[in-house]
Amino acid sequence: MSLEESAKVTIPGLKQMKQDGRKITMLTAYDYPTAVLLDKAGIDILLVGDSLGMVVLGYENTLPVTMDEMLHHTKAVKRGCKRGLIVGDMPFLSFNVDSTQTIENAGRFIKEGGAEAVKLEGATEPVLRTIRCLVEAGIAVMGHIGLTPQLVHQMGGFKVQGREKESAELLIEGAGKLEDAGAFALVLEGIPADLARIITQKLSIPTIGIGAGPHCDGQVLVTHDLLGLSGAPKPKFVKQYASLHPLILSALSSFRQEVLEGKFPTDEYSYH
Numbered sequence: 001m002s003l004e005e006s007a008k009v010t011i012p013g014l015k016q017m018k019q020d021g022r023k024i025t026m027l028t029a030y031d032y033p034t035a036v037l038l039d040k041a042g043i044d045i046l047l048v049g050d051s052l053g054m055v056v057l058g059y060e061n062t063l064p065v066t067m068d069e070m071l072h073h074t075k076a077v078k079r080g081c082k083r084g085l086i087v088g089d090m091p092f093l094s095f096n097v098d099s100t101q102t103i104e105n106a107g108r109f110i111k112e113g114g115a116e117a118v119k120l121e122g123a124t125e126p127v128l129r130t131i132r133c134l135v136e137a138g139i140a141v142m143g144h145i146g147l148t149p150q151l152v153h154q155m156g157g158f159k160v161q162g163r164e165k166e167s168a169e170l171l172i173e174g175a176g177k178l179e180d181a182g183a184f185a186l187v188l189e190g191i192p193a194d195l196a197r198i199i200t201q202k203l204s205i206p207t208i209g210i211g212a213g214p215h216c217d218g219q220v221l222v223t224h225d226l227l228g229l230s231g232a233p234k235p236k237f238v239k240q241y242a243s244l245h246p247l248i249l250s251a252l253s254s255f256r257q258e259v260l261e262g263k264f265p266t267d268e269y270s271y272h
């Protein structure tokens, strides 16, 4: 049995993985071909992250991303994914503004996009209220604390969080509150490894780390980063498993050169 044919990933299954000490894998997907590849590779969770804005749409940060953009890409991912659990990332101001609108937006990820859960950033009282409300409405929620990119301006940039005792304690407290509010898993982004270990040990729901060290129950990366697609300098926490940027550039340049020189198409690529 191939990895993609193995059992469909479910939320209870993810909780079981934590209990059994089996690591969870999550990667971002924004389109059909990537979803097919991630599913073939046996990745457990496909996150349609709002990193879409920076990675695919060329925005400076994730703030401009809209619900319509997220849904467009979630639907494409859904068409390519059979086994992995699809999580749709709620973009900035799509939640926490008005509770009816929040449920409507989260519901669109499930009903229109085909996602099985949504993710939202933060652990403030309004976010906790939102999570309780969504869970009561039957929508599964993944939390996200630490470096939360939607607060880029308040954080003064993309900076590691929880380095000081006070902020570390706030993150530990926030993680507990997110579990109590009904989140089924938690992304820990950009925090010291020891802090992620403490949070992971305290919670019964799985933690999934990005730039949060090895002690989390699972790991997530932005797929374009691990494939080395952008050619831009990479953050410390990213391991590049491939370097596709120069490879693709070389293929594109070769095509251009061969067309200019009349070397493509040859007879082999022509109909008669």
Ligand code: KIV
Pocket: 028, 047, 048, 049, 050, 051, 052, 089, 144, 187, 189, 210, 220, 221, 222
């Ligand atoms: O939007 C995203 O890709 C994310 C991951 C980095 C966790 O939130």
